[in-house]
Amino acid sequence: MSTLIVNARVVNENSVQELDVLIENGHITKIGSDLQSNAADRVIDARGKYLMPGVIDDQVHFREPGLTHKANIYMEARAAVAGGVTSFMEMPNTVPNTLTQPLLQDKYDIAAATSLANYSFFMGASNSNYDEVMKTDVTEVCGIKIFMGSSTGNMLVDAPEVLEKLFANAPCLIATHCEDEPTVRQRMELYREMYGENVPYNIHALIRNEEACLKSSSFATSLAHKNNTRLHILHISTGDEVFLFEPGNRSNGQILLSNGLPKLVTAEACVHHLWFDAEDYHNLGNKIKCNPAIKAPHHKEAILQAVLDNRIDVIATDHAPHTMEEKKQHYWQAPSGLPLVQHTLNVMLELSRQGKISIERVVEKMSHAVADCFQIRERGYIREGYWADLILVDTEATTTVSPDNIESKCGWSPFEGTTFHSQVTHTFVSGHLAFENGKFDESIKGKRLNFSR
Structure with missing residues (x-):
């Protein structure tokens, strides 16, 4: 499924810019302003949120x-x-x-x-x-x-x-x-x-x-x-x-x-x-x-x-x-x-x-x-041709750490009771929307990292 993220505040390579990002076949294929929404199967309006490399x-x-x-x-x-x-x-x-x-x-x-x-x-x-x-x-x-x-x-x-x-x-x-x-x-x-x-x-x-x-x-x-x-x-x-x-x-x-x-x-x-x-x-x-x-x-x-x-x-x-x-x-x-x-x-x-x-x-x-x-190959940046490892973060929302929302098997955190003024709302792993608003999609697994050495 192709995905177009629009109106995002893209944090990448020492700048923050409002841009759209198109994801196809697991990769970032286009970055720009006012990309056409009919070019994608799914459109996510990220207005007010930060889009960062994972x-x-x-x-x-x-x-x-x-x-x-x-x-x-x-x-x-x-x-x-x-x-x-x-x-x-x-x-x-x-x-x-x-x-x-x-x-x-x-x-x-x-x-x-x-x-x-x-x-x-x-x-x-x-x-x-x-x-x-x-x-x-x-x-x-x-x-x-x-x-x-x-x-x-x-x-x-x-x-x-x-x-x-x-x-x-x-x-x-x-x-x-x-x-x-x-x-x-x-x-x-x-x-x-x-x-x-x-x-x-x-x-x-x-x-x-x-x-x-x-x-x-x-x-x-x-x-x-x-x-x-x-x-x-x-x-x-x-x-x-x-x-x-x-x-x-x-x-x-x-x-x-x-x-x-x-x-x-x-x-x-x-x-x-x-x-x-x-x-x-x-x-x-x-x-x-x-x-x-x-x-x-x-x-x-x-x-x-x-x-x-x-x-x-x-x-x-x-x-x-x-x-x-x-x-x-x-x-x-x-x-x-x-x-x-x-x-x-x-x-x-x-x-x-x-x-x-x-x-x-x-x-x-x-x-x-x-x-x-x-020297990880094609990851770590928001660039055309790179794998779409991307996250959307809402800094107007909060995350309060409690045993009810800890995903690690051990079930506890040293941050329990802490309220952070940010919330990860979407996580794309190699182009797959693996996490969205608290819910996981485990139908596709992550990939092995490769290194340019």
Whole structure:
């Protein structure tokens, strides 16, 4: 079915213009003013609403296979689509860990059958699977994930010779979780001795502190520069780290430095590190326990400034659901991670409403720059010939988060009770109207992302 969207306030490539957009055969075929409505099977009048390229979330944990009591690809992809996320890249710390090419293919097969959103999956690295990593098809896989600090589903890579070999020979982008493991372990023992079992929740920010993050991020950056490796450091959580990254600007499908060379090391900020700070542990406790930790308020401000300065290139979620029963455990037992994918865009539009970031910059960091960073083919922009991954957003409507409207399988959100001054009304995934005014159309599934490498 062809669709004509008329009278939309199109947010695309640093401008907002009232335009019409025609969708045919899954693609954007025409963009202009006063397009003829008889050219389409369906016409949507978007007057007063923003039309944006769909959000591309480069870091989610959908827990399938092996941890499906927490989440699965089917339900988390629905949550993503409901929140305007049309494409996701999922992490390898499932059960079993995604450390072989057949296990990687298993996840693609599950997504092809169940995911309403477009998808890609990271190949996981370990201390012993170098040969499997080197088999990765760089045109069909988003990247290689290395945990340089342990987290949920421990996949720590800490052998120096393995890290050197991976950075020297990686066939595509390496994405890293950076926390220095010896520092974290040392501080964990320190605070366990200090507090025993009765620890305050905000101890998490002191255990997984600035030193642990900066030490690991600095090491990863040095490996990248030494080996000329394309590196993407995930979920920056401190202002201390932002000075590791040079400002970059998008140009012709690349992120370039001021000297015109491609930016070798890029970085990601996550919405929870831009929204919450250590003061929120008092009310939310384990609900916002995550790795790397949410830290003191000044880090939140520094990360946002680095986003605005283009030192940090993309915004994502690190969506990582656990059951509420798991989160209610004692601090030492409660797992790290929180569900975010359904409200990531709401968070950023709320920050825009507060005057902290423009709506054009939100689109750049959540769509354009992600596509450029990963070299995603024909997505991330509103351009003729590109896939029609599009969302309509009403900023005159509100979204109040409650258990009744949470789509993630875990059934809870750290934003419960929050009212955002925006609402995603329509989500097109590869041209298919997958979500409209609260209702899903699951008759067509999302597509596998391809990469121009």
